[in-house]
Amino acid sequence: MAEKSCVKRLQKEYRALCKEPVSHVVARPSPSDILEWRKFVFIFVSFPEIPLSFLHLLDFSGDLSTIVIWNGNELKAELRKMKRLLRKIIAALTDDYYVLEGSEGTPFAGGYYYGKIKFPPEYPYKPPGIIMITPNGRFMTQKKICLSMSDFHPESWNPMWSVSSILTGLLSFMTDNSPTTGSVNTTVAEKRRLAKDSLAFNCKNAAFRKLFPEYVEKHNQELHSEQHVSSQAPQEDKSRPKLEKLGDSSMEDAKTVDALQGARRNRKQPFPTWMMVLLVSIFGVVMALPLLQL
Numbered sequence: 001m002a003e004k005s006c007v008k009r010l011q012k013e014y015r016a017l018c019k020e021p022v023s024h025v026v027a028r029p030s031p032s033d034i035l036e037w038r039k040f041v042f043i044f045v046s047f048p049e050i051p052l053s054f055l056h057l058l059d060f061s062g063d064l065s066t067i068v069i070w071n072g073n074e075l076k077a078e079l080r081k082m083k084r085l086l087r088k089i090i091a092a093l094t095d096d097y098y099v100l101e102g103s104e105g106t107p108f109a110g111g112y113y114y115g116k117i118k119f120p121p122e123y124p125y126k127p128p129g130i131i132m133i134t135p136n137g138r139f140m141t142q143k144k145i146c147l148s149m150s151d152f153h154p155e156s157w158n159p160m161w162s163v164s165s166i167l168t169g170l171l172s173f174m175t176d177n178s179p180t181t182g183s184v185n186t187t188v189a190e191k192r193r194l195a196k197d198s199l200a201f202n203c204k205n206a207a208f209r210k211l212f213p214e215y216v217e218k219h220n221q222e223l224h225s226e227q228h229v230s231s232q233a234p235q236e237d238k239s240r241p242k243l244e245k246l247g248d249s250s251m252e253d254a255k256t257v258d259a260l261q262g263a264r265r266n267r268k269q270p271f272p273t274w275m276m277v278l279l280v281s282i283f284g285v286v287m288a289l290p291l292l293q294l
Contacts, residue, residue, distance in 0.1 A: 006123045010096070013163045024103060025167045027117075028211050030095035095119070096128075097211050098167055099202075102195050106175050107188045111136065111195030112215060113174075114202045117166065120151070127157035130170060133205070134198050137191035138174050139182050146181035147173060 014029055096117040102108030115132040129151045132139045139145050146152040149166050179185070202208045203219045 006119065006121050009124050010119060010163075014096075016162070017164055020164075022164050022168055024101040024171060025098060025164075026101075026212065027096055027098040027163055027167055030097060030207075030211075096163060097207070099212055099215065100167070100171050100174065103171070103175060107191035108136070108138075108174065108195050111198040112202060113198060114205065114208050114212075117163070124159040124161075127151045127154055128166065130166070134202055135194050136174075136198070137184065137186035137194050140184055143182045145170075145183070152181060 010029060014027075017027055096119065098115055098117065100113040100115070102111035102113070111134075113132060113134045113136050115130065115134070118129040118131065120126045120128065127150055130145045130147060131142060132145065133141055135141055144150065144152070147169065148156045149158075149161055149169055173180075199215065199219045199222070202212075203216050209216050
């Protein structure tokens with residue numbers, strides 16, 4: 001009954017999260033064959049009057065009209081298989097994957113941090129485990145993070161807390177520098193480098209690509225933009241020598257013009273002829289004045 005209430009609670013919280021998303025947070029449950037799980041539950045509820053030695057079960061190979069009859073030993077083996085399968089389905093249903101987008105004004109800006117919240121079957125009466133998968137410079141990867149709302153502190157857990165409140169608290173604690181179990185100490189430059197490479201790292205993960213296709217599309221668009229810019233760079237490099245040649249020739253022309261102007265300024269102007277005649281005339285008049293007095 002606890003597992004059933006856990007699944008119902010997570011489904012309810014996921015619908016609420018879709019209706020009112022948390023800023024900088026995207027969370028989705030792990031994909032699983034929930035219809036198959038419901039079929040098994042339906043079988044056990046629908047045939048309580050059949051003796052255990054001859055239990056009629058539908059064959060799920062494709063034809064729902066096929067009836068299979070097992071003896072006691074075969075039935076026990078099949079029931080064990082079903083039990084293991086149900087455990088796997090419950091485990092898948094209680095995995096919640098998230099992506100935290102780095103807040104502006106922090107070293108995590110521009111980063112996309114992918115992680116997993118592992119809910120116990122007793123949720124919401126027991127806290128979940130929180131793991132981060134993307135290298136981030138704040139928390140260890142693939143290791144549980146110690147938070148007041150994680151399974152490190154069941155004594156402080158509040159059943160009223162939801163997936164939204166858990167992820168909001170995780171995002172807030174990520175920008176803090178307080179040490180905790182599962183945290184690491186790195187430089188601001190390292191955090192920024194990891195933020196820049198985070199989306200490319202996430203897109204290598206098959207589960208991430210399946211759960212968050214919108215981020216994969218975003219990454220593909222960024223790659224396309226980078227390729228477009230890099231393809232334009234060689235054309236600019238080819239045109240640059242021509243511009244340099246034109247610039248060199250214009251500089252040489254300017255230097256030539258300056259040299260000519262300087263030569264003209266430095267060239268001595270010839271003494272005017274009329275000035276020479278005037279000076280000779282004045283000198284002759286001055287010399288002739290004493291003779292006129294005699």
